[in-house]
Amino acid sequence: MKKILIIPVLILFSILAAAQVSRVVTGKVYANENGSLQPLPGVNIIWENTRQGTTTDSDGAFSISQKNNQHMLKFSFIGYEPQTVHIDGEAPLEIVLKPNLEIEEITVVQKDRGTYLSTISPIQTERIGGAELHKAACCNLAESFETNPSVDVSYSDAVSGAKQIRLLGLDGIYSQLQTENIANFRGLATNFGLTFIPGPWMESILVSKGASSVLNGYESIAGQINVEFKKPDSQEKLHLNAFASADGKTEFNANSNIRLHKDMLTTGVFFHAENLSNRIDHNHDMFLDHPLTTQVHFYNMWKYNNYKGLMLHGGLRFLNDERQGGQVDFRKDMPRNSSSPYGIGIDNRLVEAVFKAGYVFPSQNSAIALLTNAVQQSMDSFYGLHDYEGDETRFYANLIWTQDLDKNGFHTLNSGASFFLNSFDEILNQRLMDRKESVPGIFTEYTLKPSDKLTLMAGIRADFHNMFGTMVTPRMHFRYQPDPRWTFRLSAGKGYRTANVLAENSFLLSNFRELVFEETIQEEAWNYGVNFIQKYNVADRDLTISAEFYRTDFQKQLIVDRETSAQQLIIAPLDGKSYANSWQVDVRYPVVKNLDLLVAWRQNDVKQTISGELVEKPLTSRYKGLVTMNYTTNLKRWMFDYTVQFNGGGRLPLLPDASLNLAGMNEEFPSYTVMNAQVTRYFRYWSIYAGAENLTDYIQHHAVIGHESPFNQGFDATRIWGPVSGRRIYMGLRFTLNYN
Amino acid sequence: MKNLVIILAGCLAMLTAMPSFAQKSGDKVVCFKSNMHCQDCANTLFEQLRFEKGVKDLKIDHVSNTVKVVYTDKKTDDGKLQKAVEKKGYKAEKISEADYAAILKGTGEKPASNQGGNGHH
Numbered sequence: 130m131k132k133i134l135i136i137p138v139l140i141l142f143s144i145l146a147a148a149q150v151s152r153v154v155t156g157k158v159y160a161n162e163n164g165s166l167q168p169l170p171g172v173n174i175i176w177e178n179t180r181q182g183t184t185t186d187s188d189g190a191f192s193i194s195q196k197n198n199q200h201m202l203k204f205s206f207i208g209y210e211p212q213t214v215h216i217d218g219e220a221p222l223e224i225v226l227k228p229n230l231e232i233e234e235i236t237v238v239q240k241d242r243g244t245y246l247s248t249i250s251p252i253q254t255e256r257i258g259g260a261e262l263h264k265a266a267c268c269n270l271a272e273s274f275e276t277n278p279s280v281d282v283s284y285s286d287a288v289s290g291a292k293q294i295r296l297l298g299l300d301g302i303y304s305q306l307q308t309e310n311i312a313n314f315r316g317l318a319t320n321f322g323l324t325f326i327p328g329p330w331m332e333s334i335l336v337s338k339g340a341s342s343v344l345n346g347y348e349s350i351a352g353q354i355n356v357e358f359k360k361p362d363s364q365e366k367l368h369l370n371a372f373a374s375a376d377g378k379t380e381f382n383a384n385s386n387i388r389l390h391k392d393m394l395t396t397g398v399f400f401h402a403e404n405l406s407n408r409i410d411h412n413h414d415m416f417l418d419h420p421l422t423t424q425v426h427f428y429n430m431w432k433y434n435n436y437k438g439l440m441l442h443g444g445l446r447f448l449n450d451e452r453q454g455g456q457v458d459f460r461k462d463m464p465r466n467s468s469s470p471y472g473i474g475i476d477n478r479l480v481e482a483v484f485k486a487g488y489v490f491p492s493q494n495s496a497i498a499l500l501t502n503a504v505q506q507s508m509d510s511f512y513g514l515h516d517y518e519g520d521e522t523r524f525y526a527n528l529i530w531t532q533d534l535d536k537n538g539f540h541t542l543n544s545g546a547s548f549f550l551n552s553f554d555e556i557l558n559q560r561l562m563d564r565k566e567s568v569p570g571i572f573t574e575y576t577l578k579p580s581d582k583l584t585l586m587a588g589i590r591a592d593f594h595n596m597f598g599t600m601v602t603p604r605m606h607f608r609y610q611p612d613p614r615w616t617f618r619l620s621a622g623k624g625y626r627t628a629n630v631l632a633e634n635s636f637l638l639s640n641f642r643e644l645v646f647e648e649t650i651q652e653e654a655w656n657y658g659v660n661f662i663q664k665y666n667v668a669d670r671d672l673t674i675s676a677e678f679y680r681t682d683f684q685k686q687l688i689v690d691r692e693t694s695a696q697q698l699i700i701a702p703l704d705g706k707s708y709a710n711s712w713q714v715d716v717r718y719p720v721v722k723n724l725d726l727l728v729a730w731r732q733n734d735v736k737q738t739i740s741g742e743l744v745e746k747p748l749t750s751r752y753k754g755l756v757t758m759n760y761t762t763n764l765k766r767w768m769f770d771y772t773v774q775f776n777g778g779g780r781l782p783l784l785p786d787a788s789l790n791l792a793g794m795n796e797e798f799p800s801y802t803v804m805n806a807q808v809t810r811y812f813r814y815w816s817i818y819a820g821a822e823n824l825t826d827y828i829q830h831h832a833v834i835g836h837e838s839p840f841n842q843g844f845d846a847t848r849i850w851g852p853v854s855g856r857r858i859y860m861g862l863r864f865t866l867n868y869n
Numbered sequence: 870m871k872n873l874v875i876i877l878a879g880c881l882a883m884l885t886a887m888p889s890f891a892q893k894s895g896d897k898v899v900c901f902k903s904n905m906h907c908q909d910c911a912n913t914l915f916e917q918l919r920f921e922k923g924v925k926d927l928k929i930d931h932v933s934n935t936v937k938v939v940y941t942d943k944k945t946d947d948g949k950l951q952k953a954v955e956k957k958g959y960k961a962e963k964i965s966e967a968d969y970a971a972i973l974k975g976t977g978e979k980p981a982s983n984q985g986g987n988g989h990h
Contacts, residue, residue: 178908
């Protein structure tokens, strides 16, 4: 666990963990037999959490090479108390093992827990690992949160297929979405970014709540979601995945890792294609339940590691996504006027280049990392009679310097500079909008970790925005673990973001009302959080209880006002208060052997000032309950998953003039339940899975209001609070071939 | 709510209908002394052995360096399982169940963190 002492922050970890410098640790191991020391041969010695180990020779002596991220050396021998030692000096070691008199049950390879709640990181983090990603069809990132209590995923509207996440009750735009520690799928990609990350490419997802580290920029407000892709130097040689659903959606994924020069120079090739061309209208409103989609996505990643401290990482991505929705009879070649059926079309093309470099100095107490990416995206879309096009070119660079201030790594300083450049052009009908952002920034973050029990992290950054001036972002984290069973965390921090007024609200165009908005603003908020994790051993199994409270207070925000005018949807800066409170409790426990149960409850209190009045944010559930069950057989040959989500009701936006509200329009939407289930069968190289999303076929009725006459007053496909598509039965195959 | 009941019932049925992995008559047990030393090696071995024909239950421990396999003797035998362990480059020295129990008795290691694949960051 202490292997990351030198680099206590995850952002650096991913870059530098593999950049390794070797030196040799030597020593001798003795047994304490009733007071006299005897050399102990055959002792197992291993770097904690690695497979690099050795044993002592007949004189009890050993030597083992140490890489920069290896600090904890573990000694174990049958009949003796194991010992883990922090290696921080050059002198030969003398280890004395004491006989162990306790008799305990043998450890066996257990089931992979899937989601792992970190108690080590000072920032509250949930790691969604490979096992969890297998629990759902997991076509893309949007679908990977079905079994997660913290992240809600919902449809933005009833026609575009766009999905948004909510963290702490706040819209996804307030969580920073990252791929391998670089903010990504933002700007023009905001609405569809989640569907642009294929499930089978992901190694893990890290969800951190509340203020993040200042190293990652000023943007995250509610939290951060970081996706790690599979690594080119990982064990996986070839992975194939095919997926088909009963309603005609098909997907194919292939990725391969090639070792060009041992495990020093490696490359990974990733391919994804998906298609849905069935026109489905289960609720007979003449509107497609899902838009027709075609996506092709290619990613090539290169990694170089000389195992002497240097690591380089480069990648190239191409993405093409086309979707078409609206009325069943609409065809792309039809004239775009109100005598044709209503249609929408959204085409996205994206190219990205990534380059990262990390170097650990031979002294091993400092390291440097550079993270850069450049993205070009063009988007071409129409919603009924509205035309919306956009072009975005951006560049990001972040240089981080990590320095241990003392020999033991108790004090660490991470400092650096970043640069963000963005050129954004949009055209909505005849209205032209463009902006150029250029934001150099500097930051520093101090980490105090005097022991495993305590971490204090305080960071500050200053960014110099060409449009909005200087932004100062202070953030603070504190973690206290008085006992391995209890972890307390506190966090507080500020965040800013440039609102992409149209790009992130473009789904509002599938509405009869006119979209009224002004120039962009810089949103600004404070976030405070407390979190308490308890771990107990009950009946020889781990019981984990996590409780948390987060509050976000907005100073500046863009508010979508659907209630002031019958003719307009107004997006305007906040005038008054806006805040979100989120309370959450999770309990995780394997109720019987191999059956993991998660029960979670979250209460959201999200309020905004809309036309002078502090009201509940419309279309937001007041609570969410989640029960997930996973049963994995002894030998992990079968896996059964079952998830129930209880979504609370909430407020619906009504028009100011009661006579304009259609008959049957309520002030409230009801609570509803959604269930998913899946069965997976593993073979040595293959696995096959089948399941159903939204088992009970719950859908929001009248999702498209005024569907009879979509070009007339009253048409609105954006008043969405629940599922807009029904039960989906699916099946898939995975094939995996590993090195080794 | 009716749906909920149906689904829950379905789930229960699924769970109870699952093949039982308890040791039955006709099952045999073989134990090996090995040289894994680390959790990742134990995971590798687990991955190798869990899909061997006839294997019904497995206990692999890197602290005591032991492997215990429960299997159906119609489908495999001690020799095949031994080869399967050796195929991954680890020793497989056959030991008696009594020796196995004795080694375990001697190992006082607290259960190591064993959540394969879950890195502790």
